[in-house]
Amino acid sequence: MTEPNRPIIILVEPQLAENIGMTARAMGNFGLDALRLVNPKGGWPMKGVRETASNATHILDGARIFSTVAEALADLHYVLATTARERGQMKRVFGPDDGMAEAAGRLGAGERVGILFGRERVGLSNDEVSLADAIVTFPVDPDHASLNLAQSVLLVAYEWRRAAGQAVLPFTGGLRSGPAPREAVIALFESLEADLDAAGYYPPPKRDGMIRNMRDMFHRMAMTEQDVRSFRGALRALTRRPPEE
Amino acid sequence: MTEPNRPIIILVEPQLAENIGMTARAMGNFGLDALRLVNPKGGWPMKGVRETASNATHILDGARIFSTVAEALADLHYVLATTARERGQMKRVFGPDDGMAEAAGRLGAGERVGILFGRERVGLSNDEVSLADAIVTFPVDPDHASLNLAQSVLLVAYEWRRAAGQAVLPFTGGLRSGPAPREAVIALFESLEADLDAAGYYPPPKRDGMIRNMRDMFHRMAMTEQDVRSFRGALRALTRRPPEE
Incomplete structure (x- = not known):
């Protein structure tokens, strides 16, 4: 043809x-x-x-x-x-x-x-x-x-x-794993904030505002379940006590 | 800059x-x-x-x-x-x-x-x-x-x-003279139809339908005033009697 x-x-x-x-x-x-x-x-x-x-x-x-x-x-x-x-x-x-x-x-x-x-x-x-x-x-x-x-x-x-309606992109930016359930994101926040409390990071009068700002920052990442797992793993690695000599 | x-x-x-x-x-x-x-x-x-x-x-x-x-x-x-x-x-x-x-x-x-x-x-x-x-x-x-x-x-x-809203075409297809007033278009039709009547173009039982079809065709041209003048000039040239020898 x-x-x-x-x-x-x-x-x-x-x-x-x-x-x-x-x-x-x-x-x-x-x-x-x-x-x-x-x-x-x-x-x-x-x-x-x-x-x-x-x-x-x-x-x-x-x-x-x-x-x-x-x-x-x-x-x-x-x-x-x-x-x-x-x-x-x-x-x-x-x-x-x-x-x-x-x-x-x-x-x-x-x-x-x-x-x-x-x-x-x-x-x-x-x-x-x-x-x-x-x-x-x-x-x-x-x-x-x-x-x-x-x-x-x-x-x-x-x-x-x-x-002609044929302009299809060869691939799209779909997420490789689903978006994280809010429960997982909040558990990550609480874990991070507990670690930072333990490390003495927050000046007490500013603590609540700093937490809100950092939670905002993380929300902008729109994390997947895999992202949350990776981040919690990284956090554990950072807070692990070095093995005793 | x-x-x-x-x-x-x-x-x-x-x-x-x-x-x-x-x-x-x-x-x-x-x-x-x-x-x-x-x-x-x-x-x-x-x-x-x-x-x-x-x-x-x-x-x-x-x-x-x-x-x-x-x-x-x-x-x-x-x-x-x-x-x-x-x-x-x-x-x-x-x-x-x-x-x-x-x-x-x-x-x-x-x-x-x-x-x-x-x-x-x-x-x-x-x-x-x-x-x-x-x-x-x-x-x-x-x-x-x-x-x-x-x-x-x-x-x-x-x-x-x-x-960015800057995609302007370098020129547009505006009409060079205004669209012809309907009066001028109808005068052209009547002149053309009178000439065709005189030339014996229309089989009498089909005359009205043929006129409607040809008027339709001309309407699709969306003639300007200049177009109507040009067309009437061409029509006069075609119907002019040859000068006597």
């Missing part, structure tokens, strides 16, 4: 092999796989293009080559053009988040959606932008507005994955 | 000059400027590092060099470690969006926040991750989980800019 319900990435006259490889890598990172190239400079396959693709070389192997933008778009239903510059064309302008939300909706309805990315130095021509339904631009610092080609593909792929 | 309320990007033993340059470029795209390098391979300044930095070379010029991670973190209040792998450490795990929301909150409260990025091939060591308060990981396709170093910096910078 080729080109399922994911947007198709279309690079127009890309020039640098490392950008095409990095584009494939970025697509793979976020689950895209359909790449089209319009008239890549120096022909295709391009020397060195696999070196920056990490394990996304299957995307390069499956890339389709076209000689005009119109041909590369011929079978698509909805086309977004990425650009950093206002074009004086009365199209909807999206950030990558809203653009990919629109794309995900259309992909879900069975439309084929493509996203055009222009040349490294000069981007897309006005005539090429004119072939698109809407524009995607990026919320960059205006003083540093030049996004690398593969970087702009990355942001679009990242936002597509989120808009 | 150095290192204002923006996160500090810390690369640990980066190896490739182009990745450091691309990191600076990505930082500049989204308004970051404080870069720290721990023990960059091959020393500093590094040959070729400026070539991929676009106009963000000021970030490279201002980079601070440290020989250990602990030194690079010494003056920070809150540290996030980026990693693709579960580390068996009981830390909070954020995606870049939630991680940067947390960072933006702390930066707003005057804390200094740093984000650790590991070596190109092996990332951060467990001991280095252990120096951080929490983890940032990315919602990648598990089969293509390897993000390029500068790409992961880009996603963090992009999400920081959003979390």
